[in-house]
Amino acid sequence: MLPVRLTGARETLLVTLYGRALDARAAHPVLGDTMAAEAVDAIDYDFGAAHVKPGVAASVVVRAKFLDNWVHEFLDAHPGEATVVHLGAGLDTRVWRIDPGPGVDWFDVDFPEVVxxxxxxxxxxxxxxxIGASVTDDGWLERIPTGRPTLVIAEGLSMYLTEEEGVTLLRRITDRFNGGTTIAFDAFNSLAIRAQKLNPAIRVSGATLHWSVDHPRDLIRAVPGLRLRDSIDALFAPGTEEMPRGSKIFASAFRPFPAVRHMSRYLRYER
Ligand SMILES: C[S@@+](CC[C@H](N)C(=O)[O-])C[C@H]1O[C@@H](n2cnc3c(N)ncnc32)[C@H](O)[C@@H]1O
Structure with a gap:
C-alpha cells in the first residue's frame, strides 16, 4: 500500500477520488472509473474519515462526467493536433477516461507532492x-506548447484560489494562448463559499475556500480577450438525473432561489 499523507487543499483530492471509486463499485455506475477504485485500493489512507454520503459521491461523478463531455466536445471539434491542460488534476484519471488520440498532448498540473x-x-x-507546480507559480505555463487549439480545464480547483490568484491565472492563460483556446472550470458563488463547512472535503482536510464567481460575465471585464460561451447551474446540468432522489428533491425545492441555484456553475470561456 502507498502511504499518502496530504493536508489542506491537497487532501481534498482523496475525497473526490473516493467518490469516483464508490461509483465504480456501485451496481449501476455513472462514471465507471475503475482506475479510481484501483487507486483507492492501493492507497493507505482513512477514506472513511470524510463520511462521503451517496449524494456527495454522486455529485462528484456527475460533475466529472459533465466536464468529460466538454473535453470530448473540444477534441471532436479539433480532430488534428490539440493540447489539453488539466489544472488541479489531483488523482483524477480523466486522460484515461477520455483516451485522446495520438495528436493530443495532455498536461496534468498539480502540486509536486501530488504529481x-x-x-x-x-x-x-x-x-x-x-507537471508538479502550483498553478499560481511562474514557469509551468511556458512548458505548454502554443500554436495549437488548446483546452484548459479545471475541476474543483477555482474555489481554492483567491480571486486575485484566479484572475491572474486566467490572464496568464489568455496572454499565452491566442485564438482557439477554451477555458472550462466549475466555480462556486459566494453562498457556497459561506457554506463551505457543509462540504465533507473541507471538513476533513481543514482547507479553506476563497474565490466566488457570482457573475460569470465579470470575468470578461477582468480578463481581456475572454468570451463567455456557457454558464450552467450544476444543480440542473445534464447528468443530474443520475443524482439520488433526495438530491433531486433539494434541487427542485430551491430552484426558485437564485443564490442556491447558482451555488456551483460550469463555466466555459473562449479566447
Ligand atoms: C477537490 S481536489 C480536485 C482534484 C481533481 N480535480 C478531482 O476532481 O479529483 C482540489 C485539487 O486542487 C489542487 N490544487 C489546489 N490549489 C492548487 C494550486 N494552487 N496549484 C495546483 N493545484 C492546486 C489540489 O492539490 C487538489 O488536487
Whole structure:
C-alpha cells in the first residue's frame, strides 16, 4: 500500500477520488472509473474519515462526467493536433477516461507532492505529461506548447484560489494562448463559499475556500480577450438525473432561489 499523507487543499483530492471509486463499485455506475477504485485500493489512507454520503459521491461523478463531455466536445471539434491542460488534476484519471488520440498532448498540473503520488500509482502513456507546480507559480505555463487549439480545464480547483490568484491565472492563460483556446472550470458563488463547512472535503482536510464567481460575465471585464460561451447551474446540468432522489428533491425545492441555484456553475470561456 502507498502511504499518502496530504493536508489542506491537497487532501481534498482523496475525497473526490473516493467518490469516483464508490461509483465504480456501485451496481449501476455513472462514471465507471475503475482506475479510481484501483487507486483507492492501493492507497493507505482513512477514506472513511470524510463520511462521503451517496449524494456527495454522486455529485462528484456527475460533475466529472459533465466536464468529460466538454473535453470530448473540444477534441471532436479539433480532430488534428490539440493540447489539453488539466489544472488541479489531483488523482483524477480523466486522460484515461477520455483516451485522446495520438495528436493530443495532455498536461496534468498539480502540486509536486501530488504529481509524485500520481507517478507512483498510474502508468505513463504517450503524449501525457504531469507537471508538479502550483498553478499560481511562474514557469509551468511556458512548458505548454502554443500554436495549437488548446483546452484548459479545471475541476474543483477555482474555489481554492483567491480571486486575485484566479484572475491572474486566467490572464496568464489568455496572454499565452491566442485564438482557439477554451477555458472550462466549475466555480462556486459566494453562498457556497459561506457554506463551505457543509462540504465533507473541507471538513476533513481543514482547507479553506476563497474565490466566488457570482457573475460569470465579470470575468470578461477582468480578463481581456475572454468570451463567455456557457454558464450552467450544476444543480440542473445534464447528468443530474443520475443524482439520488433526495438530491433531486433539494434541487427542485430551491430552484426558485437564485443564490442556491447558482451555488456551483460550469463555466466555459473562449479566447
Ligand atoms: C477537490 S481536489 C480536485 C482534484 C481533481 N480535480 C478531482 O476532481 O479529483 C482540489 C485539487 O486542487 C489542487 N490544487 C489546489 N490549489 C492548487 C494550486 N494552487 N496549484 C495546483 N493545484 C492546486 C489540489 O492539490 C487538489 O488536487
Amino acid at each position: 509524485e503520488i500520481r507517478r507512483a500509482l498510474f502508468p505513463e502513456r504517450p503524449g501525457y505529461h504531469a
